[in-house]
Amino acid sequence: MSEVTMTVNGREMTGTVEDRTLLVQYLRENLGLTGTHVGCDTSQCGACVVHVDGKAVKACTMLAVQASGSAVTTIEGLANGAELHPVQAAFREHHGLQCGFCTPGMIMTAVDIIGRHGSDLDEHTVREELDGNICRCTGYHNIVKAILAAAGAGEPQRLAAE
Template identity: 70%
Template sequence: MSNIKLTVNGKPTSTEVEDRTLLVHLLRDHLGLTGTHIGCDTSQCGACTVHIDGRSVKSCTVLVGQANGSSITTIEGIAKGDELHPMQAAFRDNHGLQCGYCTPGMIMASIDIVNRHGPDLDEATLRQELEGNICRCTGYHNIVKSVLDAAGRMKVTQAAE
């Protein structure tokens, strides 16, 4: 057992868990943050994507000890109260989801992509970067449309801050 200290969605958290615990299980089973989905258990689908210290990571590949002392952001932590994050709003407005199972991971990965590439992100780069996130319901058209829309929205949001 290890005492793990994290900041999760801006709140300091300390918990005792087995060393072999995966971050995805800590988030879901111990902290009740079930927006982080388990889709494959093999790191192929990206449904479990969260941010560790601002970078997207598949949480099914991270042991909690590796994240000890880090800041974790899940899908539950990106909105500001009732105001959706620009990426969430763009997914809603552009119909970037169907069943919604992959959506939290897709949104978290997309935020990181836009943060790294900026508002002038092109479709080819976006499609290449999203290869690690699988959606079984859509043809990705509306997901790509959503992310490109959000890139512009995030630019406005970042400029205002």
């Protein structure tokens, strides 16, 4: 057993976990933050994406003890009070969600993509960057549209060689 302390969504949290506890398990089971979903447990689907020290991380591939001392942001901590984060608002406005299972991971990944690229995004880059996130409902067109809108890049231009 190990003690972990991390800042989660702006609040310092301390707990005791087994050394093999995954970050996604700690967030869901110990802290009750169930917005971070468990999909595949093998880092293939992206449903568990959170930010650790400002970078997108698949929480099923990181141990809770590895995140100790870090700042972790989950989908629950993305919004500012009652106001949606601009990426969340863009997903709602552009119908970037269907069943909703992949949505938290997609949004957390999108925030990271926009943070790294700003408005200098195009459809090809967004699709390439989303490669590790799976939408089983195949809502990618609207997800890409929402990310480009949130980045200020406007409507996606269709790729000529798709």
